Amino acid sequence: MAVITSRSRSASPTTGSRRGPASTAAVFFVLYAAFALREHARFETTGYDLGIFGQAVRAYAEGRAPSSEIRVTTAPAGFTGDAYPLLGDHFHPVLALLALPYRLAPHIETLLLAQAALVALAVYVLARSAQRHLPERTFAPLALGTACGLGWGTQQLIGFDFHEVAFAVPLLALACRAYLDGRPRAAACWAAALLLVKEDLGATVAVFGLLLVRQDRRAGLALAAGAAVGVPLIVYVVIPSFAADGRYAYAGQVTGAHGLLDGWSVKALTLLLLLFVTGGLVLRSPLALLLLPTLAWRFASANPAHWEPGLHYSAVLVPIAFAALVDALRRGVRLPLGVPLAAALLLLPSQPLATLAAPGFWQEGPREDAAREALDLVPDGARVAASNSLAPHLTDRATVHLTSDGVLDRWPAVEWIVADLRDPYPAGAVGDVLRRAERDGGWRVVREGAGIVVLNRQRA
Numbered sequence: 001m002a003v004i005t006s007r008s009r010s011a012s013p014t015t016g017s018r019r020g021p022a023s024t025a026a027v028f029f030v031l032y033a034a035f036a037l038r039e040h041a042r043f044e045t046t047g048y049d050l051g052i053f054g055q056a057v058r059a060y061a062e063g064r065a066p067s068s069e070i071r072v073t074t075a076p077a078g079f080t081g082d083a084y085p086l087l088g089d090h091f092h093p094v095l096a097l098l099a100l101p102y103r104l105a106p107h108i109e110t111l112l113l114a115q116a117a118l119v120a121l122a123v124y125v126l127a128r129s130a131q132r133h134l135p136e137r138t139f140a141p142l143a144l145g146t147a148c149g150l151g152w153g154t155q156q157l158i159g160f161d162f163h164e165v166a167f168a169v170p171l172l173a174l175a176c177r178a179y180l181d182g183r184p185r186a187a188a189c190w191a192a193a194l195l196l197v198k199e200d201l202g203a204t205v206a207v208f209g210l211l212l213v214r215q216d217r218r219a220g221l222a223l224a225a226g227a228a229v230g231v232p233l234i235v236y237v238v239i240p241s242f243a244a245d246g247r248y249a250y251a252g253q254v255t256g257a258h259g260l261l262d263g264w265s266v267k268a269l270t271l272l273l274l275l276f277v278t279g280g281l282v283l284r285s286p287l288a289l290l291l292l293p294t295l296a297w298r299f300a301s302a303n304p305a306h307w308e309p310g311l312h313y314s315a316v317l318v319p320i321a322f323a324a325l326v327d328a329l330r331r332g333v334r335l336p337l338g339v340p341l342a343a344a345l346l347l348l349p350s351q352p353l354a355t356l357a358a359p360g361f362w363q364e365g366p367r368e369d370a371a372r373e374a375l376d377l378v379p380d381g382a383r384v385a386a387s388n389s390l391a392p393h394l395t396d397r398a399t400v401h402l403t404s405d406g407v408l409d410r411w412p413a414v415e416w417i418v419a420d421l422r423d424p425y426p427a428g429a430v431g432d433v434l435r436r437a438e439r440d441g442g443w444r445v446v447r448e449g450a451g452i453v454v455l456n457r458q459r460a
Helices: 002-010 019-041 047-061 070-074 093-104 109-133 140-149 152-159 168-181 184-196 199-212 217-242 264-277 286-300 317-330 338-350 352-357 366-376 429-440
Strands: 383-386 399-402 416-420 443-449 452-457
Touching (some): 019 109, 019 152, 047 070, 047 109, 047 399, 070 399, 093 109, 093 184, 109 140, 109 168, 109 317, 140 317, 140 338, 152 352, 168 199, 168 286, 184 217, 199 217, 264 317, 264 338, 366 443, 366 452, 429 443, 429 452
Parallel strands (some): 383 416
């Protein structure tokens, strides 16, 4: 370990041109942005979660604490507020960094572009790491940068709305690069910033601190101790102080009908994919230890959605896995660089970016046209009950609740209902709300067609 650290410190920080890694990252930014923006234009993004984060960032941009009217749908029993305080759900003050971009461009697409840029930044950092630590392998930055950019975890993040963990992806890449470079204090600073992204990253920060002890005892112990103190403070003091019911709602997520011993056919697939995309070399680096906290809480969770490779939960694993691969290769472990690239390409047909090549992805249909016409009927500043696929298209200019049980009883009252009859979430809610409006009276159908319905409350 000492030999590697010494070699890393003597390497020139400018080894190789930045042009190659920057070009690779730029290509992925374009691909990510094109996919995300088109997915949004096709009404495939949702109130859960893009709409919620859109409301949070809008609140920051307006100088308010982050809150969400959409999140009220799953608020604790007895909550009567108009908007749920989001710092009482998860601790993600890093979202405040998007306030200025959103203020300059107050559109929810700003979040999608920011997420694309954050993930592309991680691609650049990892490609540069490969360039510096594998200087004799000129193909390394392109091969590993591309494999990282096509990683199933990062693609799943881009493929499903926006999430705060987008900030964790480049932070982890930067922390791992500093570790590989033998810059423990820089690594500690980048890793410490993860505590501002989401509370479940605290254990990863603590493990990173322990890894850094061998390079810089003081920096490593300070980081580990900071995480050990900070996480309980966040989970048991900060979040409950904002929460409507005064508690951290996810403290009991490891209890339920399922647990650590269940679902190992699915969990094994997640593990196998990690091995597959790195040619098994992820296990040949101490950085692999950083994977354990995320895998541990996911596999111990009572929610089966946490076990599988899909959704955004695996995004934080990708920069760690590829940094570990670079570490293994610089230690002299032999692996053709085409292996991780080929693995990523083999998985590509089942990943979100593959749909960019599908003609239907770029075609407009009656549903999209009807949805846009329906949304145009809603005036700025209105109070709206919108179904899940329509909600994020209104959060920039209206107060948006989700079409769910009790939404018509809220005060101040919603004035508009905009619903896609095919929206599956919340289950059966769209039909229930429309039937309630018809039964109560006082609502006028303004537009109906292609499964999209718009109602306006009539003034008494």
